[in-house]
Amino acid sequence: MSVTIRDLQAAKREGRRFVMLTAYDFPTARLLAEAEIPVILVGDSLGDNVLGYANTLPVTMAEMLHHARAVARGAPDLLLVGDMPFGAYHESCEQAIANAADLLKAGMHAVKVEGGGWVVDTVARLTQRGIPVMGHLGLTPQSVNAFGGMRVQGRSDGARERILTDARALEQAGAFAIVLEGVPRSLAAEATAALAIPTIGIGAGPDCDAQVLIIHDLLGITTHTRGQMPKFARVYADVGDTIVSAARTYADDVREGRFPDDAHSYH
Numbered sequence: 394m395s396v397t398i399r400d401l402q403a404a405k406r407e408g409r410r411f412v413m414l415t416a417y418d419f420p421t422a423r424l425l426a427e428a429e430i431p432v433i434l435v436g437d438s439l440g441d442n443v444l445g446y447a448n449t450l451p452v453t454m455a456e457m458l459h460h461a462r463a464v465a466r467g468a469p470d471l472l473l474v475g476d477m478p479f480g481a482y483h484e485s486c487e488q489a490i491a492n493a494a495d496l497l498k499a500g501m502h503a504v505k506v507e508g509g510g511w512v513v514d515t516v517a518r519l520t521q522r523g524i525p526v527m528g529h530l531g532l533t534p535q536s537v538n539a540f541g542g543m544r545v546q547g548r549s550d551g552a553r554e555r556i557l558t559d560a561r562a563l564e565q566a567g568a569f570a571i572v573l574e575g576v577p578r579s580l581a582a583e584a585t586a587a588l589a590i591p592t593i594g595i596g597a598g599p600d601c602d603a604q605v606l607i608i609h610d611l612l613g614i615t616t617h618t619r620g621q622m623p624k625f626a627r628v629y630a631d632v633g634d635t636i637v638s639a640a641r642t643y644a645d646d647v648r649e650g651r652f653p654d655d656a657h658s659y660h
Contacts, residue, residue, distance in 0.1 A: 396431045396472040398503070398525055398569045405591040405602050413474075413593055413605040417443050417460045421608060422467030433468055434605060435461045435501065437476040438534070441616060442609045449534045452478040454492055458499045465500020474527050475501035479535045482506055486518040493524045505572065507533035509559025513566045520567030528563040530556050531597065532575025543623075545596075547576040560584045560592075572605065573597040575625075596625035 404411050413432035416422045417439045425433055439460055440446040461475045475496035482489035493504045503525035506512050516526045531546045540546070547556045557580075560571055570591045573581045578598025585592045585601050594601030606626060609615040613631040615622065622628070646652035 395470045398472065400431065401472070401570060401591050401603075405589070411591075411603045413603060414611065415439075415442075415605070415607045415609075416464050416468070417608075419463045419467040422464040422471075425608075426468040426471055430471065432472045432474065432603075432605075433464060434505065435464050435473065435475045436505075436607070437478045438607055442607060448537055450479045450537070452476075454478060454481050454495065457481075458495060461496055461499040461501050469500065472503070473501045474503045474505050475499070477504050477506050482512070482515055486515050489515045490519060490522060490524070493519055493526075497524060503527055503569065505529055507535050509555065510562065513559075513562045516563055516568055517566040526566075526568050527593075528560070528568040528571040529574065530559055530563070530571060530576075531573050534574075543575070545575045545577070547580045553577075553580050556580060557584055557587065560588060564588050564590050570603075573601060596623060 401411065411431050413434055414425055414430050415436045415438055416425055416433045417435060422433060435457065437449040437452040437457065439456070440449040440452040443460075444452070444456065446452065457475060457478050461473075465473060477489070477492060477496070481492040489506075496504050504519070505527040506516065507529040509530055516528065519526050532540070532543060534543070537543060547553045556576065563571055568590060570593055571584075571588065572593045572595065573584060574594075575596040578600060581592065581594055581597035582600035591602040593603040593605050595605045607615070610622065610626040611629050612633070613628040614633040614636065615626075643652065
């Protein structure tokens with residue numbers, strides 16, 4: 394049975410926490426569906442986790458659509474959210490509508506946009522046209538240059554109130570959920586209590602309605618070096634070390650003539 398926005402709203406009302414994970418390809422999406430992860434984010438985080446960019450800013454709509462189609466083929470029954478990359482909704486509402494429509498045509502069920510006040514009208518215009526929107530407040534990676542790095546947001550009274558105001562405005566504009574990234578736990582808890590729509594935390598403490606992690610961090614195949622993982626991330630399976638070990642063993646077997654053997658040959 395397909396996961397829908399109504400399911401997330403029901404989880405919020407009933408106090409049931411849910412999870413979201415990123416995926417960028419068919420096999421990962423298929424495995425997350427098997428794990429019964431209800432929501433997949435095809436994030437512009439593919440920039441620094443898959444494509445080798447320094448951050449999310451270089452990611453294009455063409456790249457997002459390419460990965461969105463792959464994920465949609467792997468997990469069509471999950472709730473799939475596609476990120477609107479930097480520059481895809483900044484010029485005008487018309488630009489945002491066209492790009493969001495392309496993501497839905499690629500198999501996404503909703504789009505995600507970063508920012509507060511300045512995107513509220515865009516969110517309203519999108520939702521009026523039947524395009525579900527997930528908001529994203531706090532540490533918004535597309536604003537990394539304006540923030541002077543990946544810094545926790547909402548620590549001052551003014552910044553805290555601004556995030557709360559933006560969260561309420563996004564809800565009023567029709568957003569069905571809001572990601573809260575890199576904010577103090579108390580702020581995330583206050584926003585979660587104030588909103589009727591679900592909050593999804595990443596680096597925002599345990600009081601949100603849901604949590605999201607980047608799949609590469611969870612699996613230990615991140616580009617972060619040891620000791621430099623974000624404070625909020627946790628490695629649940631060190632697949633990176635397993636891959637390195639398997640590749641080395643394969644290389645040794647080939648060099649020593651152990652692979653392929655007769656059992657792995659055609660006759």
